Amino acid sequence: MDRTPTTVRGALPALLPLLAVMIALGSLGVAALLPLSAHGWTTASLGALALGSGRLALSLANPRRTGRLDVPVAFATGAVLGWFGWAVLVFGAFAGIVIGVACRIGLVLTGRAGHRASVASTPFLVAGAVAGVALRIWVA
Known part of the structure; x- marks a missing residue:
């Protein structure tokens, strides 16, 4: 029998995304x-604010379709993508959306999920961020 209080068991995973943002x-x-340094901390913080607040607005609009880590990871990836500039931020966010949609379509077509299934967008956001930074490094 597990006698660990739920607040203690869920405290560390809840703090990890906030730690990643910091x-x-x-x-x-x-x-x-x-x-x-050729990059700016200002664009990094504004990128974190833009991507994170956009994801926060989406999660407030439909909280049942939002994973627990989606909003904090959006702030962290927005900071990293914003560091490389606005074009990389837009490309990385868009790439994450495209990768997520492609994977969801694949899940529906293979019958592994219904069209109303809730799939967390955190892995796709991170994949889009990796694609954006990789493109920036490859182009530069």
Whole structure:
């Protein structure tokens, strides 16, 4: 029998996304202070605010379709994508949406999920962020 209180069991996983946001913004802030930094902490923080608040608005509109990590991960990936510029932020967010839609269509077509199934968008957002940063590195 599990006698662990639910608040203790769920406390660490609830704090990890917030820790990721703080680490992302903090490390980008330190990197902005370096003399050879070509990127801006301002665009990183505005990118985090843009992508995170957009995902927060979507989760408030339909909370049953939002995973627990979707909003904090959106803030962290927005910071990282914003560090590389607005074009990378838009491309990474759009790529995450396209990857997520393609995977959901694949799940529906194979019969593994119904058309109303709830699928967390966190992995697809991270995949889009990786695609955006990879494209930025490849182009530069």
